[in-house]
Amino acid sequence: MSTFPWSEEYETGNWVIDAQHRRLLELADLLSRAMEAGRTEDVAVEAAAALENYTRYHFAEEEAFFAAIEAPSLARHRRMHASLALDVESMRFNLVSRIPGVGDQLAHWVRACLVPHMQRDDVAALADVRGKTGGAPPADET
Ligand SMILES: [Fe+2]
Numbered sequence: 001m002s003t004f005p006w007s008e009e010y011e012t013g014n015w016v017i018d019a020q021h022r023r024l025l026e027l028a029d030l031l032s033r034a035m036e037a038g039r040t041e042d043v044a045v046e047a048a049a050a051l052e053n054y055t056r057y058h059f060a061e062e063e064a065f066f067a068a069i070e071a072p073s074l075a076r077h078r079r080m081h082a083s084l085a086l087d088v089e090s091m092r093f094n095l096v097s098r099i100p101g102v103g104d105q106l107a108h109w110v111r112a113c114l115v116p117h118m119q120r121d122d123v124a125a126l127a128d129v130r131g132k133t134g135g136a137p138p139a140d141e142t
Contacts, residue, residue, distance in 0.1 A: 003032040004110045012122045017065075020058045021118050027051040028110050035103050041095075048092040048102075055088050062122070069129045077125055084113060 004025045011018050031047040059081035066074045087109050095102050 002026070002029045003107075004028045010115060010118050012118065012126055014126055017062060017122060017126075020054075020061065021122075023054060024051070024058060024114065025110070027054050028106060028114075032103065032106055035095075035106075041098075045092070045095055048088075048095050052085070052088045052092050056085055059085060066125055066129075071125050071129045073121075073125045073128060077121060080117060080121055084109075084117060087113060 002025070006022050006025055010021060012021070027047070027050055031044065031051050034044040034047040063074065063078055063081065066077055071077070087105075091102055091105050091109065094105065
């Protein structure tokens, strides 16, 4: 059982974004397990770095997509992403610095920040532009 299981309630309706969101939860789960299992610190730090890298990758992908479809909320969305990415960076920093409480920080980040962002902000941004994209792949403009 995953610490941060995927739920249908998290679906945004965009399968690429949903697949990346699933991956984010999987990486958060890996990090949580690495810390709980008392694995060597290196393993947990690697897991934190993997989560941070994938978080940045996903946000960049999402922003590129929202820019391409001219989502009105792009600038606001970018600021939210920057803040969320900074939270992950701080978790990794705390882990490396052996500051306690990273497990709680991670659980709070996933449940109180990341998941609400997926359910509220990502869904809203996609709804804003649904008329433009029709929810389907972009048509060939020839
Ligand atoms: Fe987002």
